[in-house]
Amino acid sequence: MAMPLRERQYYFRDYYDQGEELVLEGQQLRCRLSSKFSMSQTYGGPLAADGPIVIVEQGGEAAEPGNAVLELEYEGTLKPDGYQLEISKDGKITIAASNKRGLKFGMDALIRLISTDGGKCRLPVAVIHDEPSFPVRGIIEGFYGKPWSFEDRMDAVRYIAAHRMNTFMYAPKDDPYHRELWREPYPEEAFARIAELKQECDDQLVDFYYCISPGNDLQFRSKADFASLENKLAAMVSIGVRHFALLMDDIDYELSGDNLHYLERSGLAHAYVANHVYTYLNSQLPGFTLAMCPSEYWSYWDTGYKRDIREQLHASIKVFWTGYSVFAPQIGSRHAQDNHRHYGHELWLWDNIPVNDADYDRLFLDPVRGRYSQLGRTGHQAVVANPMVQWECSKITLNTLAHYMWNSERYMPELSWELSVREFAGALAEEMMFFCRQNLNSQLYSGGYEELKEAVQSKDIDRLDVYFDRLESTVSRLLQWDNSKFKEEAGPWLDRALADVELWRAVRRTVTGAGGGNGTGIGNGNGNGDGDAKESAGPGSSDELRRRAEACQAFKVRLGSDPAWRAAEAWGLAVREEKGGYRLT
Structure with missing residues (x-):
């Protein structure tokens, strides 16, 4: 998939194109190399054999036809690690840098810009000047x-x-x-x-x-x-x-x-x-x-x-x-x-x-x-x-x-967050972003959780049902993901999220005397909820609430949003303790 223009303009310090495209035959960019970076006529960075770019041999019987020319140049006026990348309509690609890392980052940029479809390799005709803010x-x-x-x-x-x-x-x-x-x-x-x-x-x-x-x-x-x-x-x-x-x-x-x-x-x-x-x-x-x-x-x-x-x-x-x-x-x-x-x-x-x-x-x-x-x-x-x-x-x-x-x-920050989550989670980016939004850095940021705050403050049971149903489905999707390392590390928090869902449903039954969750959306319909927990509590609801609360407290981890406990607090069923935890009243 081609890198969208908005991302190119953000990711690269200076990006210039006029909407033209270089279209080459083949599923790979097969480059004949010409290096003025040093006397060595080789590219010193790592390239995967099955990657989008291949450096083809020149001369002799083993020579392969290339579909582009890659020129490497030394440019001492660039900051260390910086590079200039120019992609021309005639198939000539030039990367200039002042050190090897700059060449690598220029090659990485070229790889990001490549897209393939229908047996063709496509690149924007563009010029990039990219240098770091910090050495x-x-x-x-x-x-x-x-x-x-x-x-x-x-x-x-x-x-x-x-x-x-x-x-x-x-x-x-x-x-x-x-x-x-x-x-x-x-x-x-x-x-x-x-x-x-x-x-x-x-x-x-x-x-x-x-x-x-x-x-x-x-x-x-x-x-x-x-x-x-x-x-x-x-x-x-x-x-x-x-x-x-x-x-x-x-x-x-x-x-x-x-x-x-x-x-x-x-x-x-x-x-x-x-x-x-x-x-x-x-x-x-x-x-x-x-x-x-x-x-x-x-x-x-x-x-x-x-x-x-x-x-x-x-x-x-x-x-x-x-x-x-x-x-x-x-x-x-x-x-x-x-x-x-x-x-x-x-x-x-x-x-x-x-x-x-x-x-x-x-x-x-x-x-x-x-x-x-x-x-x-x-x-x-x-x-x-x-x-x-x-x-x-x-x-x-x-x-x-x-x-x-x-x-x-x-x-x-918000754009970088969006791009980072998409890179990290791919097709599960939407679910991952929702999970990320339950886990904001409390040491550095006091905002966030606005959707939850509004629903809790208004005691809107229908909105809270939607919120917790979404949390449950998000965790279910993430637990099916093939990123085993993430599931190993985040597993305790994913499990804790499911415990929060069950605690909310116990809170809900306590304050309404009815079932709910899993998309049932049972509530009073006016967005105000039922503020009298004791009068509307169903049979056994206090025992269930206590069990669900103890199940959450048994975890050594917690979500930053603390969604179920905030809901319990709103209805007077829980109080916040000095160290940031909660307990039932």
Whole structure:
């Protein structure tokens, strides 16, 4: 299916066409290659053998006829990862870039534009100029909770590469060798898996960052501790790692004992450690990247800690922050500019979206919102997202973040959400969007659930029947989907949704004394419901209501919409507790 014009105009930074089409014979674009990108006359990116584009051999008996000419060119004025793509009426296609990743993204764009039908290959005659808003774009596996499996990480790397991101940061809080046992070398098997992950990053043109977090118990005067730190880094250097991060977040950063006597203030201490790591890496590698996450990684005001980082930290070291709070609903121009000035270093946004380690009972399935459209002009050169424990479910929000990272100036949350859900769920996009709308990010967004709110506030039983019937049918469809990974991760929430449906039906019977649900639509017909639960309750309704409520409470997860409990509360059958839960009255 051809990429609709509206999506082309949104997805690519600058897209130009005049409605003309290039039509070629065959179901594939068979390109004869001419490369001026380098002396090598090959395309260095991955292409599937059965994909829409094939590079045909030239010259000799094995030569195949091509239906188009692909020219690769070096264009040094383009930003890293940016590209220009031109599709001409005569079958000539040109991709220009300043690095290999730009060539890959240009080829990815070409693949997106291809459509086939009736034995013909079709492309718009178009020119695209596409460059990213941020040089560094990607994911940091930096959450608390069960770390991802290596299979999830490998899939994450491929996902990054396919969505114009370029960075994978390895920093799982509950990997003991990253944090608690930072002095100890990785066991042989675990280290081999990291090396395998690093190789996959290389194959996908993704930068692998190894992150280490020694701040809980590092002794700043200890030569043995620094030797352990260097040994850990040296092991990573030995497998080709060139990008590193020192994380001093979420520690008790008040100095005590010999650390206090030696370095006096935590800002001085953290700059001291980071500078030591920088000096060591500089002695081992001709080119490397080092970022550090300070203990004061959130806030927007100046402090003595930030002054020490500003004045003492090596100028080439990048500094993370998460916004004005750990989960920042907005990151606007003023806070971004102020914190860049306070730290005095290139800032990297560690965006805690869609991470749910502060809400293990929730899934977050909505788009990123509230990020300044011109953040890249305020000293920010990177945006990395911290996903959920549930990798597959994280993809929906991460896709919207990828749109923002690439073109923050044009980013539109609702449109990105629509495109992301459609890409994720295909034919089940409508059902998936309804499920997503039950699971909005409560840390960042207080809107949503308007349809439910109106029905609950008006005690409109007919509308609530429709709502819960739709929830039931949505879950039924998603449980039949062939995405087993999604069903495994989201399964507890899907089951909880069905429990909510049954709780609503028990509430309904309690307040009307009648059956309902499954499309019966039994109600009073005036949209006002019946407000007197006790007088209209049917036989045994209180016992059933209690059973259904206990069934919901037995789940360790909940929907953000809390639909059945909100309905029960509206009729005075339940009250909200301090921690956000409910109980029957």
